[in-house]
Amino acid sequence: NRLLSYLKGFSSSSYYQAFLFGDTSTLDKDSLNQNGIGHLFAVSGMHVSFFLTLYERLFKRKSKVSSCLLGLFLLFYAFLTNFTVSIIRVIGVYYLYQLSEKYNLGLERRTCLILVGLLLLIYQPYFLYQVSFLFSFGISFSLSFLRPSSHYILSLLKSSFVSLLA
Numbered sequence: 654n655r656l657l658s659y660l661k662g663f664s665s666s667s668y669y670q671a672f673l674f675g676d677t678s679t680l681d682k683d684s685l686n687q688n689g690i691g692h693l694f695a696v697s698g699m700h701v702s703f704f705l706t707l708y709e710r711l712f713k714r715k716s717k718v719s720s721c722l723l724g725l726f727l728l729f730y731a732f733l734t735n736f737t738v739s740i741i742r743v744i745g746v747y748y749l750y751q752l753s754e755k756y757n758l759g760l761e762r763r764t765c766l767i768l769v770g771l772l773l774l775i776y777q778p779y780f781l782y783q784v785s786f787l788f789s790f791g792i793s794f795s796l797s798f799l800r801p802s803s804h805y806i807l808s809l810l811k812s813s814f815v816s817l818l819a
Contacts, residue, residue, distance in 0.1 A: 667680050697739045697740075697789075698739035698789060698793070700740075701727065701730065701740055701743040701747075702743050705743070705747055737785065738773070738785045738786045741769075741773065742790060742793065745772070746762060746765045746769050746793075749769060750762055753765065762797060763798075766790065766793055770790045
């Protein structure tokens, strides 16, 4: 509530709320849909992936304190976004992969993705009927088959093509 009240002090606070938390209740949805930019305000796993990539680049050597702070931040952000499937997917895959590397389990990210998906379906089988679950895991699984290219533009085009197909 403190963060929301702080954001309300800005003239563009409704945009901040939409970008950070996915709360579009204060925005004019008709104009967003007419302009075709409504999808920009959807909170997705991409937000967390971007943050995790930034974190890994900044903190090459991870200390216990920074890992604990990261865990608290991710839990807090998942709470703020109402534990959406895409956020749980990214956080789950990240931590499962980190555990795999720490204990030499040899799990690939694709395997971690499958395990997180199965755990979510065991927890809530009706996720299988949610479009957000299908898109989040379907696109992530499709992107996992693309080999990272040494050429950035080619890699970007491949991932854009797979996203377009989904």
